[in-house]
Amino acid sequence: xxxxxxxxxxxxxxxxxxxxxxxxxxxxxxxxxxxxxxxxxxxxxxxxxxxxxxxxxxxxxxxxxxxxxxxxxxxxxxxxxxxxxxxxxxxxxxxxxxxxxxxxxxxxxxxxxxxxxxxxxxxxxxxxx
Amino acid sequence: xxxxxxxxxxxxxxxxxxxxxxxxxxxxxxxxxxxxxxxxxxxxxxxxxxxxxxxxxxxxxxxxxxxxxxxxxxxxxxxxxxxxxxxxxxxxxxxxxxxxxxxxxxxxxxxxxxxxxxxxxxxxxxxxxxxxxxxxxxxxxxxxxxxxxxxxxxxxxxxxxxxxxxxxxxxxxxxxxxxxxxxxxxxxxxxxxxxxxxxxxxxxxxxxxxxxxxxxxxxxxxxxxxxxxxxxxxxxxxxxxxxxxxx
Numbered sequence: 109x110x111x112x113x114x115x116x117x118x119x120x121x122x123x124x125x126x127x128x129x130x131x132x133x134x135x136x137x138x139x140x141x142x143x144x145x146x147x148x149x150x151x152x153x154x155x156x157x158x159x160x161x162x163x164x165x166x167x168x169x170x171x172x173x174x175x176x177x178x179x180x181x182x183x184x185x186x187x188x189x190x191x192x193x194x195x196x197x198x199x200x201x202x203x204x205x206x207x208x209x210x211x212x213x214x215x216x217x218x219x220x221x222x223x224x225x226x227x228x229x230x231x232x233x234x235x236x237x
Numbered sequence: 238x239x240x241x242x243x244x245x246x247x248x249x250x251x252x253x254x255x256x257x258x259x260x261x262x263x264x265x266x267x268x269x270x271x272x273x274x275x276x277x278x279x280x281x282x283x284x285x286x287x288x289x290x291x292x293x294x295x296x297x298x299x300x301x302x303x304x305x306x307x308x309x310x311x312x313x314x315x316x317x318x319x320x321x322x323x324x325x326x327x328x329x330x331x332x333x334x335x336x337x338x339x340x341x342x343x344x345x346x347x348x349x350x351x352x353x354x355x356x357x358x359x360x361x362x363x364x365x366x367x368x369x370x371x372x373x374x375x376x377x378x379x380x381x382x383x384x385x386x387x388x389x390x391x392x393x394x395x396x397x398x399x400x401x402x403x404x405x406x407x408x409x410x411x412x413x414x415x416x417x418x419x420x421x422x423x424x425x426x427x428x429x430x431x432x433x434x435x436x437x438x439x440x441x442x443x444x445x446x447x448x449x450x451x452x453x454x455x456x457x458x459x460x461x462x463x464x465x466x467x468x469x470x471x472x473x474x475x476x477x478x479x480x481x482x483x484x
Contacts, residue, residue, distance in 0.1 A: 115258045116308050119301040126298060186290040 130183050134229045137176040141192065142222045144169040148199075149215045152208055162211070163203040170196045180229075188228050191221040244293055245286050251297055252282050255304050260311075268314075268325045268375055274307050325374040331355075332370035334383075345372060361386060404446035404454065411440040421447060427469045435463065 148165050151157045157165075173196060177189050195218035202211035227234075255278065259271075267275065278300060285296035314321040329341050331352055342352060356364055359380035366386035371379045391398055405417050407428065418425060432438060432445075435457060443456040447469065455463040 112258060112260070112308065115254075116305055119258075119305055123298065123301055123305075126294065182292055183294055184292065185295075186292075 126183070131231075133176065133179050133183075137173070137180065138222060138226055138229065141169055141173055142219070142226075145215060145218050145222065149212065149219065152212050152215065155208075159203045159206050159208060159211075162208075163200055166196060166200050166203065170200060184229055188225060192218065192225065195221055240289055241286065244289070247293060248282050248286050248296060251300060252278065255300050258304055259307050270307070270310050270324050274303050277303060328374055329372045330369060331372055331378070332364060332367050334368055337364070347372075356380065402448040402450050402452075404448040404452070406444065406446045408439055408442040408445040410444075411442060413439050421449075421470075423447065423469045431467060431469060 144165065148162055148169075151165075152162055170193070173193055177193060180189055195214050199211045199214035199218065202208070202214065259274070281296050281299050281303075285291045285293045310324055314324050329345060330338055331342055331345075331347070332338065337349060337352055342348070352370065353364070355370060355378040356362075356367060359367075359370075359378070361367055361380065361382060366382050367380055368383040369379075369381040371381075373379055405421050407414055407417055407421070407423060413425070413428075415425075418428070428445075429439070431453075432442065432455075435455070437457045441458050443458055445453065445455045447453055451466050451468050453463075453465050453467055453469075455465070457463075
């Protein structure tokens, strides 16, 4: 019985750790990518920065996403993560070619992907049911 | 492919741990909630193995949650009779001294043929020999024969006999159990000397067990069994039997 209780406590600790990890990583990552993406869209529409400056901003968020994607893949389906990275890379490519309009289209798509990811990753009633 | 193999190995060990934590009842006589959990475990374990895009944790976390739930249900059902009845149900009498209880067998979706089958399975030809037949909560059927059909026991015959002694395995597959040697107070040198009488070493022994009345059952590789009686303790006393470690 003692051994069983110890095993159950270990399971509970593992579960608590995983829940904490999930909450921190998910909310932190999604919020950061979302905020940066909106900022870049805003700057692109306002034409406030050059394409290369916008490119640098996206490059940073792309690196951040690539790093966090590995962690998110530990808890979420890999397929749900694919689109975000793809859209960031496509927007970067268009900015490199000085095609801001196409880049904005992909940034908007990225915003949509992040929203749908929020629906999948966050703890809410529809996800629960 | 390597990922699949490794995932399979990990899941195998996790399920093994989970089943061990849940206890032996999980692999033997299952109550309704044991069955539910076992079915879900089997399904959950295969999902991350079959689909690589699903994280391994998606399979492991529910396994841990089910283990905790199972522990809680077992604990509560041990403490509270009402909860136990809710989770496990109650045993149902199928046959009483008055005959088959039709209402009860209908409730269990059973037929008279099933009752007859259970009767024969329990070793009785006729319902006449049965006093009670009970469907237990784990699905087993217990049969209580009437006095005419029940077997005569030693106590019926008033024969006073000593209880059978549980033999302790000292050597199995050429491996000496020092723990059992210590428990029974058997001397290792005396044991080796005993084996040398049969031109054998410990490694050549398939099995050697020792009962507290001094009976030794020995089988050497490639040879027939030997049953003999010898005291192998240094003080010449019979071997002890407390806290036997089963092999």
